[in-house]
Amino acid sequence: MATLANSPASQHWSYFLNGLEHASNWPKTFISFYTSSSIQKAMLTMFLLNGVFFLGAIVFLETVYPTATFLGCTWVSLLGYPTYIALLVINGKFLDIVALKSYHIQAKQQKQKTTTSVVETMASTILTIILYLNAGIFAALLYKLPFIGLISSFLMNCIISSYYCFEYQWIYQGWNLEKRLSYMEKHWAYFLGFGFPATVITFFLTFLRSGAVFSIIYPFATTTYSQTLASGAKAQTEWTLPNRIPFFYPVRKMNDLIILVVRLVGGVHADSIVSEKKLASLKQE
Structure with missing residues (x-):
């Protein structure tokens, strides 16, 4: 029988397919694209920067100068990684436009963000950056596991990809970091499905190529998220799976x-970061 901690495997499978369906909801992307000139400009700019300029440069250097080095580094590494880091900052500005406009198009009414101080905003941003770094490191460590490393890392990347796509929506709703992570863990099957297409496209590429391709498809995925998710348990006599899987437990530690x-x-200079984390935990409780 299903319990408060478990639900039928078939139910989780339906949630997975639901997430996969939402991630593949391209008509919603086209609607957002054609109804907002701001989204059009942001998406086209990101495509030119990441698809034409960055990815094109990587392919060119790997093809024409595959073994050429300077200061002990290949041209791809020497030029690619600094460019990738710079594009992360630039992409963030355009992604904010896409996510905000998409959220307002899909929401029935605009929700005002809660007012926060500059210190609180900076502390929250630092916590998010730490999360990104640790989640990436954890996924890379999972890949090193014998036998199950590939599939474990792949699934974790599905979760991470989904988090990227939903993060802006949750920020606009005033969710703190702990609430976002807990929500994903409680709806793990849906988010595995939502992050599956992007992970299939990028997982087996080199790091720089993966980053370039993900930056192209990311704004499209951001516009396909759903405002509501299926949840709840159905008491049935069949094989069950846990309703919550703590994917982010190692990352939290x-x-x-x-x-x-x-x-x-x-x-004392780090007190604001610690206070922000404690406040998030108290709100979650």
Whole structure:
């Protein structure tokens, strides 16, 4: 029988397919694209920057200068990684436009964001950056596991890809970091399905190519998210799976370790980050 902690496997499978369907909802993307000139400009700019300029440059360097080095590094590494980091900052500005406009198009009414101080905003941003780094490291470590490494890392990347796509929506709704992670863990089957297409496209590429391709498809995926998700348990006599899988538990512990180090090194200057994390935990409880 299904319990409060478990639901039928068939139910989770339906949630997975639901997420996969929403991620493949291209008509919604086209509607958002054609109804907003801001989205059009942002998407086209990101396509030119990441698809034509960045990905084109990587393919050119790998084809024409595959073994050429300078200062012990290949041209791809020497030019690709700094460009990738710079594009992360640039992409963020255009993604904010796409996500905000898409959210307003899909929402029945605009929800005002809660007012926060500059210190709180910076602390939240730092926590998010730490999460990104630790989630990427954790996915890479999973890949090293014997036998199950490939599939484990692939599934974790599905979750991470989904988080990227939904993060802006949750920020606009005023959700703190802990609430976002807990929500994903409680709806893990849906988010595995939602992140599956993007992960299939990018997982087996090199790091730089994967980053370039994901930056192209990311704004499209951001416009396909659903305002509501299926949830709840149905009591049936069949094989069950847990309703919540703590994907981010190791990442949380890695975050705590880094915050501890920052606290020891930064002293009082790091108090805002620690306070932000404690406040998020209290709100979640």
